[in-house]
Amino acid sequence: MTGGSASDSIRHAITEHGPITFAEFMEVALYGPGGYYTSGSPISADGDYFTSPSAHPLFGALIAVQLHEMWQLLGSPEPFTVIEEGAGHGGLAADITEYVAVIDKQFATALRYVALDIAPPAQQHYPVSLITESPTGITGCLLSNELLDAMPVHRFEVSNGELHEIFISHDGEKLVEILQPPSTPIIEERLRPYLAYLPDGYRGEMNAGLDTWASRQAGTLDRGWALTIDYGFERPVLYRSDRTSGSLRTYYQHTLGQDPLKHTGDQDITAHVDFTAVEEAMDIAGFRICGFTTQAEFLVQLGIESALDQLRAAPSPRPAKRANELGARSLVDPEGMGGFRVAAYSRNVPESRLTGFGQHTQTAARQFSQPPLLSPRRHIALRGSQLSGSAHFEVQTLDELSSDRP
Numbered sequence: 001m002t003g004g005s006a007s008d009s010i011r012h013a014i015t016e017h018g019p020i021t022f023a024e025f026m027e028v029a030l031y032g033p034g035g036y037y038t039s040g041s042p043i044s045a046d047g048d049y050f051t052s053p054s055a056h057p058l059f060g061a062l063i064a065v066q067l068h069e070m071w072q073l074l075g076s077p078e079p080f081t082v083i084e085e086g087a088g089h090g091g092l093a094a095d096i097t098e099y100v101a102v103i104d105k106q107f108a109t110a111l112r113y114v115a116l117d118i119a120p121p122a123q124q125h126y127p128v129s130l131i132t133e134s135p136t137g138i139t140g141c142l143l144s145n146e147l148l149d150a151m152p153v154h155r156f157e158v159s160n161g162e163l164h165e166i167f168i169s170h171d172g173e174k175l176v177e178i179l180q181p182p183s184t185p186i187i188e189e190r191l192r193p194y195l196a197y198l199p200d201g202y203r204g205e206m207n208a209g210l211d212t213w214a215s216r217q218a219g220t221l222d223r224g225w226a227l228t229i230d231y232g233f234e235r236p237v238l239y240r241s242d243r244t245s246g247s248l249r250t251y252y253q254h255t256l257g258q259d260p261l262k263h264t265g266d267q268d269i270t271a272h273v274d275f276t277a278v279e280e281a282m283d284i285a286g287f288r289i290c291g292f293t294t295q296a297e298f299l300v301q302l303g304i305e306s307a308l309d310q311l312r313a314a315p316s317p318r319p320a321k322r323a324n325e326l327g328a329r330s331l332v333d334p335e336g337m338g339g340f341r342v343a344a345y346s347r348n349v350p351e352s353r354l355t356g357f358g359q360h361t362q363t364a365a366r367q368f369s370q371p372p373l374l375s376p377r378r379h380i381a382l383r384g385s386q387l388s389g390s391a392h393f394e395v396q397t398l399d400e401l402s403s404d405r406p
């Protein structure tokens with residue numbers, strides 16, 4: 001096992017306190033000293049996975065179109081603050097702030113963009129600050145992409161008709177799983193309607209930190225929206241009886257795996273988001289859901305088709321053109337990132353009809369004459385038919401790609 005200090009911290013915690021919950025394990029493995037996010041640089045051509053902002057700048061450009069409409073709906077306030085939580089390298093922040101100037105100079109002047117992360121990487125495309133305390137009382141939008149899937153989850157197993165929580169212990173040689181009664185009543189509360197249908201051996205995950213996250217969102221946002229994008233489902237689908245092994249996945253050196261106890265501190269651990277739980281938490285915190293759709297549909301509503309047409313027709317050299325088309329198409333691939341969900345929640349906003357959710361108000365789909373293009377350092381170039389971020393994939397940097405033969 002590598003990644004010494006995360007493993008050491010976990011062993012130490014188990015020796016001191018006994019078995020720990022999977023959420024406690026995941027917290028240290030990802031965000032403790034020597035943890036995956038604390039010490040690594042996972043989203044890059046030589047990292048473990050890619051995300052929509054690293055696949056193509058159109059993702060940020062189309063979110064900028066949606067933010068512009070939100071600004072107009074609020075009467076063009078100045079400042080209009082966007083707080084992006086879990087901003088990683090700041091690639092999305094860079095793409096959005098660049099494209100905002102193309103859309104509307106007045107909006108660009110009004111926009112105050114704050115990128116935050118619990119573990120800001122050393123290499124950044126836009127200044128990303130360590131999240132300590134978010135500003136309060138803002139007017140604007142709280143934005144996140146693939147934040148919630150990276151939060152620690154509890155794991156459960158149905159065994160002999162009873163609900164147990166999976167804890168992590170140590171057998172003297174290696175980390176092992178043991179079953180104990182649930183550490184929090186939330187697990188049973190959320191599962192109650194489904195428990196009778198779940199077969200023996202059924203495993204799943206649950207993020208018990210959503211209420212805390214949502215109430216923090218409410219403390220930050222006075223007026224506006226929270227927009228969150230991630231992979232996941234509504235609860236009846238997430239806990240369907242045939243999804244017997246849950247959604248927990250690991251990413252290690254471009255390879256998808258399912259053993260979270262291996263490579264501690266060196267591999268990513270992630271689980272699908274329960275969007276019903278997000279909605280419930282946001283509701284309690286004083287937000288109202290005002291949009292829920294797939295990423296593909298969201299981007300189509302905002303105008304990605306017109307950008308794809310322009311990319312296809314572009315006279316640029318072949319490898320770069322192909323890379324742009326592939327990157328842009330990956331954003332709407334129904335088997336990949338296009339199948340992610342986009343959810344919007346409003347707070348203290350009288351009318352929240354947003355173009356991304358097919359509720360046109362002021363902004364209809366954007367017509368792109370010059371879509372933004374991949375940039376060498378900020379984006380990665382997908383290759384071949386690998387559109388999905390959830391599988392083993394190959395990427396090149398644009399520099400490598402420009403040395404390809406057409």
Ligand SMILES: C[S@@+](CC[C@H](N)C(=O)[O-])C[C@H]1O[C@@H](n2cnc3c(N)ncnc32)[C@H](O)[C@@H]1O
Pocket residue numbers: 037043051052053054085086087088089092116117118119120131144145146147150151
């Ligand atoms: C899967 S990465 C996504 C990064 C980026 N949003 C993107 O789409 O490329 C998840 C990011 O969320 C950050 N993160 C996880 N929990 C967080 C929290 N509670 N507050 C702020 N950032 C968090 C991680 O450090 C990591 O940078």
